[in-house]
Amino acid sequence: MILVDGLTKMYGRLKAVDNLSFSVAGGEVIGLIGPNGAGKTSTLKCIVGIQAPSAGTIRIGGHDIVADPIEAKRRLAFMPDEPQLFDYLTVREHLALVARLYGVASVDERSRALLQELELAGKEGALPGELSRGMKQKLAIACGLLHDPVALLFDEPLTGLDPLGIRRMKQTIVSRARAGAAVVVSSHLLHLVEEICTRIVIINHGVKIADGTLGELAARADLASSDPDLEQIFLKATGHGDGGR
């Protein structure tokens, strides 16, 4: 579903992402983790077509994001950490706009189900200014899920959510993967990644330094420790071998 092959992203002379390759199959949830400035957001922005890659290939459902962006973008959804909404559109209008852009036929039915799932029912006529931070996040996610994308990318999806919202969000992500979508979750919340991700990609300074299931990573000689949780693995992989202590 998502294929990243040799992705490099340069900002002037700075190499933010360096020859990064990984793939996400349908049903997989990949956790993309790394320290601040590792290149996670640049990678996500390249995958969804916000930024052009300096080199490499990105395919979404077999469509190249650079050569065939329309078909590639039809198949994906990107949920940024900060919900980007139009201040002057109501919840219902956001969904109507997205439905038209992506050609979603049964918009009323889909919208109702999504608003119910994300606990936004009753807020259809509200403007973003009238919604809490968590509700805005949910609206952004509803917009992303409306066209039933096969590739989903989440950047810090739990920011601003209350405990119940966090639980629902995790369920939403997992259920989309179970339905066959390829999911990438970028987060600093390692317990979230550990809990919902089927595979983990660790990057540092734009370079992939580990890729595998939690068990595979824990089994690697250079990452092994007495307490094989993701935090220990992450700290070792990023050069804090003593666990940051």
Next chain:
Amino acid sequence: MTGVFLFLTLRSVWNRARHRLRRLRQPRYVIGLGVGLVYLYWFIVRQQLRAGRRPFDLLTDPELVPIVPAILVLGALGLWLVAAVAWVWPSSEPPIRFTPAEVHFFYPAPVARRQLLHYKLLRSQLGVVFGVLVASLFSGALLAGHAAVPVGFFLLFSTLRLYLIGVGFTRASLSAGVRSAPWRAWIPAAIVAAISLVILGSFARMLPSLWSLPAGQGFRLVVETGREGPLAAALRPFQALIVPVLAHGTGQLWQSAWPAFVLLLVNYWWVLQSDVTLETAAATSERQQASGQRRAPAPAARRAPFALGPRGRPEAAIAWKNLIQVGRYASPRTAIRVLLPLVILAFVASGAEKGAGAAPLLGALAAFLTLLGPYMVRNDLRLDMTRLGVLKTWPVRGSTLFLGEVLAPVALLTSIVWGTLAVTLALSAGLAELTIAERLSLAALAALVAPAIILAQLVIQNGAVILFPGWIPTGPTRPRGIEAMGQQMLMFAGTLLLLAIGVLPAGAVAAVLGFVLYQLAGIPGLVPAGALFSAALIAESALVIALLGSVLERTDPAAVETGEN
């Protein structure tokens, strides 16, 4: 505590000035500064130095003395209108706005509310001082070393600012559910209401004469009536604020300024008396900040212009979104503010009985809207480029996005221009020199040409944002300063130049056709030429949209220049 606020204010001014100076290292700002300075020198400074005239010699210059009563009466009427409208249609802006940092640092701090109020009043004086400088520069007082005029402007602007804050506080206390504001707070409202009754009564008595007299004589009647009797008495407080601006020399200033100074103090006292409502205003700011709401003006959920179906061209969806934006931020008050002066102008220009007098004026307004409307209505990429990250995730081509973005302002401006032309046509019945067919033809010609010119200008403006994302500020706010003014002038000149170049091929072909058809059929023959011109210009615009669409697809959101807060 005053020292802290003074420190904060002065450091903020200093750091902002440093930031402005530092950004002059970038060519776009230094070029903008150069253009802005040249403009100021050429059109303001040079004119004033060359003429060698002293500014505002209204009270002594024998040629200008006769217009002083008119200035005093009309200026006072203008100030009364501002004072009255502030109560009836208050600004959507809060009377005092706290920045997120101010809320964060001052609200939890052991600072008395009255100290906070003084701090905000101090900060508001920065805007007043800037306004005084600009007014003094444009009036010539600054260059002539005419010290009285800036003082007069300061008294006028500062009193007005305090008054509007006071109105805002009093109204805020009511809207926040406070059962009653202190009785003192309502004194200005009662005074303004009484004055308004006198003024409106005077105008009601004058109305029959104004209706029958030509515009010039009606104007003189208003001025004469405003010089004596109850109208003069009602206008006196407002005139007290204008007289110091007209004062010639410091001696005359001290003689004439004391009533204005008293008014300033009275308004200051009124605002301080209202500080009980500062809690309300401050709490509102705090609540908005805490809930992450955007600062005023906030949009209001009104009906969408039309229902958007799930199937169809994406351009329509983008235009729909941008049209909603206009409806959500505009209000009936905005429409009244725009239309009222036009109605008054049309009335004055029309004289008493001839609607035909207003027709040329409205025709000129249609031309004005066609040529300058695209600079004023910005609900297109100039606003949306700040969200380019979102727009780029949409499965649409760059050209589709570009076209969708400009469609809303084209539709909006075209509707307004067509409406204006329709009224012009209706009022032109009295123009005896033109037949009905000729008037209809001219209206049709204008109606055909206007949308194409509007589209071409919007394509140029939006195209510039795509080609030079780092040069053209986007978003709801705009950069300030002389360099920003220079940038905008460069942009305006560039747009006009490109429009002239774009119009040339279309205009040349249409001119030949128009010349031939005019010889054959007169004015109606110009309509097909206009249609050809319009079609050619639209085709050129479509070509540019297609070409720049691919550039938009490659534009990096990080390269987009945003406005200044």
